[in-house]
Amino acid sequence: MDHTNGLNSNETTPDNRLGLPSGPLPNDQSLLIPDVVMHPPPRLTPPVGHPSLVHQNEVSLHQQFQGNYYLHHQQPNPHNQGFPVSSQGAQYPPMMLQNGNPSILMNTFNPMANYTPAYQQADNCNSEFNNSRIVENQATCELPSMEVFTGNYDFHVNVARTLDDSKRSAWEFSEVLNKLFVMEGRNVPMQFKVKNINPSMYVRAVGIYCDPDSSNKPVLRCPNHLRVDEPLNIDYKFIDHVIRCNNQQPGSEYVTVLYAMMCRSSCISGINRRGLAIVFTLEIEGRVLGRQVIAVRVCASPHRDRMLEERRLSKGEASALLVKNEGPSVPNGVSADSPSDPIGPLDQMYFVPVNNCDDYVVLARLALDLVKKDYPEGPVKEIEIQRYQSILNTMGENQH
């Protein structure tokens, strides 16, 4: 099925109709809210995972968050969909270590991905964050990938267990369905694990419809919930985003981020009973390092509906259900690597930590040479070459 015809659609977003603030680039609504102090990784140990182009130390997850670092919280980033005034309810709270060493970016970039040049709306960005790094990318494109891969940073997400063991708890997570059942507007703690965390990493959360007939459409709030007089819409810029990131909590084992779903799965003229998933991507500078997907149902009775769906699954009726309305129940199976490529795995980024300026320059020059030698001619090669030349210029390579 070809969904690229969405490029020619005349879709408009309700925020325009309702006179919500829209800048010259309405698709980009990136936001950074004030930082929260967290802990940096104390030491780096050799990495595990993809060997190519990687020279890096590893830090165990137990040690990962023991220092002080900032966890930046970035708000929904709509994607560039190639047609006017259409946005996506996406959220990506970036995790940033502020005291990281300088690193050389050894990047493999998927030339086939729907990559959109970075642009930002200044008024959506917190000045403390170098938001030029947060870009539209394949995670926010018209048809975001739902392929799960943990990547070299062993990216995992886990829904925290609710403390309410009654049958009226605000959320329940079905392991067998890999599906979150949650009431509208209730915070759910999501726990992210990342090995070898880097200061520039962040997690992006993008809502996507499971049904291929809808998965090229952005997940936006319904007209009812868009009412500007809704208490929860006051003093909030992204009232059209279904996924809202409410804050984040530091921890020693993982980073916990609170997400709330601001529409029901049944919301009329909104999600409209379509199956929904959240795609979490671990990213750096717009490159996807890992991806996790969780199906979500936002409903009034999470317990009842979870029981019904699990019963249906066990009765073998799941296939009909999942194919039609819910989409594939987001297999928990994980591939450690992203799709392979002549020049190495795509869509991933690796970092070579160095603790002095001279070595940094030496490694950057080597990386530049490798790109010039190994990359096929094309825009990707040019971008990568520019990257290293920019680094070398900055580091005073111009001096001699």
Added chain:
Amino acid sequence: MDHTNGLNSNETTPDNRLGLPSGPLPNDQSLLIPDVVMHPPPRLTPPVGHPSLVHQNEVSLHQQFQGNYYLHHQQPNPHNQGFPVSSQGAQYPPMMLQNGNPSILMNTFNPMANYTPAYQQADNCNSEFNNSRIVENQATCELPSMEVFTGNYDFHVNVARTLDDSKRSAWEFSEVLNKLFVMEGRNVPMQFKVKNINPSMYVRAVGIYCDPDSSNKPVLRCPNHLRVDEPLNIDYKFIDHVIRCNNQQPGSEYVTVLYAMMCRSSCISGINRRGLAIVFTLEIEGRVLGRQVIAVRVCASPHRDRMLEERRLSKGEASALLVKNEGPSVPNGVSADSPSDPIGPLDQMYFVPVNNCDDYVVLARLALDLVKKDYPEGPVKEIEIQRYQSILNTMGENQH
């Protein structure tokens, strides 16, 4: 229960929030759409009904619509509710005979009614119609009366029977419940019978919640249905009105008007499952001549829901249902008169047809004298005196 505190509420209407057109008098959205040629009454015969102040001929209903006359169609008239920017989803298609004889208005006016001076928004009015006659009145006040009375003009309304005898017809009418069950947006023909029709008469339709806790609130469309990109909202001025009058059909027995309900009874943030009724008032110059009330449920399955409610009624569960959600099931019982008063029945208007200018003036002078003699001192008396003096001025009473 005292509902007058609604006067102090800070309610606002969604049309303001959504930036819909709102004139300096947002409560008044009177509209007249182009006239439809119908038939005038061929002759006048003596009247039946309330004797006081009535000198008039009667025309049988069979003869009533045999000539040519215009049936004006007027759109929802919001009421003045005594607080800012609140409007009511009201509709009143006026029936006007264009070739009627001049008449003296012998009016009894209820001094206790919440009468609001007439004002109009020029751009809402069809120029062919003297819209200064269509006013805010007690039918559009904060707490419109739901008392049924046929009045001296024997005002009756009847829901046309659907031609679709399947169980999926667009509407069904329950006689026992006096309740219309209708799908959203589907036209329902309402048949109005009026004895002794006068060219200035019209029918107003106002939606009202049956539950006293809500009956002082206007019946407005929900945010979902207010979307300006809804096809049915294009080129329509009153998208916030639940009751839409789609046209009217001449007939020899009665006037048929098509009404469509533009929200479901279940619409979130709108009717929100509250019981609803339509109050039809036969009026002239803002005076109420008769009133009929029909309960309405706008739903996806009119047949099923009618059966369920009728079954509930027969099981004696109706009382609980009706009191709580549906309100009194709008008794079909009818009183021919409106509440009595020392100077005669209130809220009704009678017409003395005369076929020459001189007699018209004589009768008007007599009416003036009667008002001066019998009416208690007060604003009502002043208004009535002004009315007759205005008539006499117009008829050249000034000449001598």
Added chain:
DNA sequence: AAACATGTTT
């Protein structure tokens, strides 16, 4: 028309 889906009331 019956079964189902899904929010609300009891």
Added chain:
DNA sequence: AAACATGTTT
């Protein structure tokens, strides 16, 4: 938690 209310799918 079960029953009910009410839109949708079969």
